Amino acid sequence: MNISNQEYGELAKRMSPPSAMYKTLPLSFVIGGGICVLGEALLNLYGMLGLSQDDAGALTSMTLIFLSALFTGLKLYDRIAQHAGAGTLVPITGFANSVVSPALDFKSEGYVLGLGAKMFVIAGPVIVYGISASIIYGIIYYITTLF
Amino acid sequence: MEMFTEYLWAFLIGGALCLIGQLLIDLTKLTPARILTAYVVAGVVLGALGLYKPLVDLAGGGATVPLTGFGYLLSKGVREAVDQNGLLGVFMGGFTSAAVGISAAIFFGLLAALAFKSGSKINET
Amino acid sequence: MPVCRGKTFKYEKASILSYAAVVGKAESDGPYGGEFDEVLEDNKDSAETWEQAEALLQSKALKHAMGKAELKPEDMDLLVAGDLLNQCTGSSYGLKDYYIPFLGIYGACSTFAEGLLLAGAMVNGGYVGNAAAVTSSHFSSAERQFRFPLNYGGVRTPTAQWTATAAGAAIVVPESKPPYIRAATVGKIQDMGITDLNNMGAAMAGAAYDTISRHFTHMGTHPESYDLIITGDLGQVGSDILSDLFRRDGVSIDKYHKDCGLMLYDREKQDVHAGGSGCGCSASMMCGHFLKRIECGDLKRVLFCATGALMSPTMVQQGGSIPGICHAVEITAK
Numbered sequence: 001m002n003i004s005n006q007e008y009g010e011l012a013k014r015m016s017p018p019s020a021m022y023k024t025l026p027l028s029f030v031i032g033g034g035i036c037v038l039g040e041a042l043l044n045l046y047g048m049l050g051l052s053q054d055d056a057g058a059l060t061s062m063t064l065i066f067l068s069a070l071f072t073g074l075k076l077y078d079r080i081a082q083h084a085g086a087g088t089l090v091p092i093t094g095f096a097n098s099v100v101s102p103a104l105d106f107k108s109e110g111y112v113l114g115l116g117a118k119m120f121v122i123a124g125p126v127i128v129y130g131i132s133a134s135i136i137y138g139i140i141y142y143i144t145t146l147f
Numbered sequence: 148m149e150m151f152t153e154y155l156w157a158f159l160i161g162g163a164l165c166l167i168g169q170l171l172i173d174l175t176k177l178t179p180a181r182i183l184t185a186y187v188v189a190g191v192v193l194g195a196l197g198l199y200k201p202l203v204d205l206a207g208g209g210a211t212v213p214l215t216g217f218g219y220l221l222s223k224g225v226r227e228a229v230d231q232n233g234l235l236g237v238f239m240g241g242f243t244s245a246a247v248g249i250s251a252a253i254f255f256g257l258l259a260a261l262a263f264k265s266g267s268k269i270n271e272t
Numbered sequence: 273m274p275v276c277r278g279k280t281f282k283y284e285k286a287s288i289l290s291y292a293a294v295v296g297k298a299e300s301d302g303p304y305g306g307e308f309d310e311v312l313e314d315n316k317d318s319a320e321t322w323e324q325a326e327a328l329l330q331s332k333a334l335k336h337a338m339g340k341a342e343l344k345p346e347d348m349d350l351l352v353a354g355d356l357l358n359q360c361t362g363s364s365y366g367l368k369d370y371y372i373p374f375l376g377i378y379g380a381c382s383t384f385a386e387g388l389l390l391a392g393a394m395v396n397g398g399y400v401g402n403a404a405a406v407t408s409s410h411f412s413s414a415e416r417q418f419r420f421p422l423n424y425g426g427v428r429t430p431t432a433q434w435t436a437t438a439a440g441a442a443i444v445v446p447e448s449k450p451p452y453i454r455a456a457t458v459g460k461i462q463d464m465g466i467t468d469l470n471n472m473g474a475a476m477a478g479a480a481y482d483t484i485s486r487h488f489t490h491m492g493t494h495p496e497s498y499d500l501i502i503t504g505d506l507g508q509v510g511s512d513i514l515s516d517l518f519r520r521d522g523v524s525i526d527k528y529h530k531d532c533g534l535m536l537y538d539r540e541k542q543d544v545h546a547g548g549s550g551c552g553c554s555a556s557m558m559c560g561h562f563l564k565r566i567e568c569g570d571l572k573r574v575l576f577c578a579t580g581a582l583m584s585p586t587m588v589q590q591g592g593s594i595p596g597i598c599h600a601v602e603i604t605a606k
Contacts, residue, residue: 001482002520005465008513012466012474015512017430017546019173028169029162032213036161037154039208057211057220058247064212065248069255072423073263081425082543086168088425089179090186090213091161092248097425098183099252103260105421108321115260119253122180122424126214127249130187131241134221137195138237142229172427176468179426265322265412265422 024085031080031087039064039091061092068096073104098122153207160206164213183214190218220244278458280490285446286392286453288567288603289402290343292336293560294329295552296411296437302537307560308438309336315412315437326355326410327366329439329552333559334367334406337441345370348443349400352390354383355408355551356435357417362408372404380580381476381505382459383407384440384555385599388576389456391444392601396453401445408439409550418585419469432470433507434544436536440555442563451566455602457487461582463595469588473510473533473546476579479596480506481517484525484577487600495525499571502562503598504554504578505533507547532557554578569605576601 003011042063046056071077077097081088088094099119106118120127168186171177177185193199199219202210210216224244228236242249293308296315300308310332312325319325330353338344348370354377355362363376379386387405394400412422414435420426444453462479480503488494495501495518506514511531518525532554533547558576565571579598588594 001462001464001478003478003517005463008464008478009466011513011516012464012471012477012509015509015516016471016474017509019430021173024169024173025166029166032165032168033158033162033209036206036209036212037158039161039212040154040157041208043208043211060208060211061248062251065251066255069252069259073259075263075266075423078423078425081427084425085427086172086182087162087165089172089182089427090165090168092212092214092217094425095183095214095217095248096252096255097423098180100256100259101421101424103256104263104423105265105416107260107265115257119256122420123183123252125180125184126187127245129184130191130218130221131245133188133191133218134225134241135237137191137222138225138229138240141195141226142234142237145229 027083028085028087031084032090035087035091035093064091064093065096068093069100072097072100095123095126156206157209160202160209161212164215186214187218190215191222194219194222217245217248278460278486280455280457280487281389281393282455283392283396283453285448286396286444287447287449288451288453288563289443289445289447289449290337290341291440291442291559291563292333292340293438293440293556294332294336295556298542299436299438299536299556302542304535304557304561307564308556312437322410322412322416323357323361324365326357326362326408326413329410329437330355330362330366330406330408331369333408333439333441334370334404337404337443341443343402343443345372348372348402348404350375350391350394350403351406352377352387352403353406354378354387356380356414362410363406366408367406379597379599380582381549381551381553382578382580382597382599383551384558385504385576385578385601388442388444388453388601389458389599392453392456395444395446402443404441404443406439406441407551407555409435409437409552411435411437414550428545429470430545431468431473431509432545433472433505433533433547433549434537435550436548436553436556438550438552438556440552440559442559450569450605451563451603452606453601454604455491457483457490457600459483459598459600461595461597463593465593467588467591467593469583471509472549472581472583472594473507474513475581475583475594476596476598477506477510477513477517479598480510480514480577480579483598483600484575485521487575487602491602495523495528498528498573498575500530501525501528501575501577503529503531505547505549506531506579507533507549509546510579566603566605571605573602573604576603
């Protein structure tokens, strides 16, 4: 080779186009914000139906997750995500998509070892580290209540 | 008018949280799965420090729909459980507060996987 | 030019008797869509799963190539085939029913050139009366094995490439008829230290430069000696790096260089980012387009250099880099 690996790495970096941030940033903002507005509207709707704030919140999450599962099954979620980027990743719908899509995809390897076992192949770490963080916080909080 | 500002805040705060995620995608090598994990843990930490509650009061769905809101919910749940059940609550609160979200994702995921076929990605712009 | 060992093979009697390409929908919508022998309906046809669909692609490509040469499975001496999937699933399952002696090979996306140069060597050496090189890739099966579930909304970076749903088959015989396989250089593994899974072009461009410049040295040729230098699937990023590496030697290949990954799709209308990739990308462009043009004499001398990223997802997760490889096969009309 006529080039060192370090120099090659710099060359590769120079030749690699950056993301078109003038497009990705506004799209993620608008679509992500839009999903949140839908969430807010659902919260208000369930509130008007007489649910408590916590119950309305839970039902809102459930509704959004249901919609995300439906859109993933209809192959629409990943098509929107191509343009929305983090706008469809960060909301709870993105979490649902990361659970539904492997389940759908690995169904071909069977209902137990495929669908069942692979369901949390992407979302697993979210639960592992989310729950663990909450436990660590719980221990700290418990200690503070002792005094 | 009050209705309108409420939705405006939901849009702005929710959009901003997504925008931060997009910046992480575009400017760093973080993969989507890592970003999701970071968001949930960040939500737990911000919730524990009492910094996320004001955001929820201000933006409603704008703060609870993004995954940081899921983390906030975990921290809120664990605090309430510790208040009620003491040390045992440490191991109850997280899953109790996350129960609806996780159960819904599992069950609707199962339904969707049963009802639909996996499809080819379409590469039209 | 670098110092190099590892001879370039010369072939006396190795001709490509027939060839065929089968592709998926996105590929048939591309600029060369009309030149392929068959399009797999819905990227799946009768197959139940994506892995079965890839096997079907390969089976169909060989069927078409044999049909054009009026050969039956019992007339065939050897298959040299491979693909991207673990255990070369596409080849093993797609070609099992032909009951033809089979050599499975793995060269990532360089497999078609590897197959051609091995088939040519076996024919030229007189061990077999004919040998077919077959390879395939399928977007959905590759995505499942190497990346994410199909309907996951993860974001593709601008340097990512689109795995082609395509297969190609070529039957090599000792009889004298164009296109001729004239020479071949076996690539060396080149690890340029690239660790980004979404930048295969950069991982392979160094290997392409190494093999092509060694081929030039051994043959005493230069870019002007060829009508075209066809790389497999460097894509936009890899092609730009390759051009830059040759410019450092004072050589310009831009006028003669074509990359199958940049040709298979309409990059304006199809969202394939840096271009196409996969074994089937170069195999289908060669078997669907270029070999025809060489056979009719439109192209006189071509250097076909299929590039492969010898990537192991496990090693990359462990922090390792992505080695690249490139095999060059010189194909002529006379």
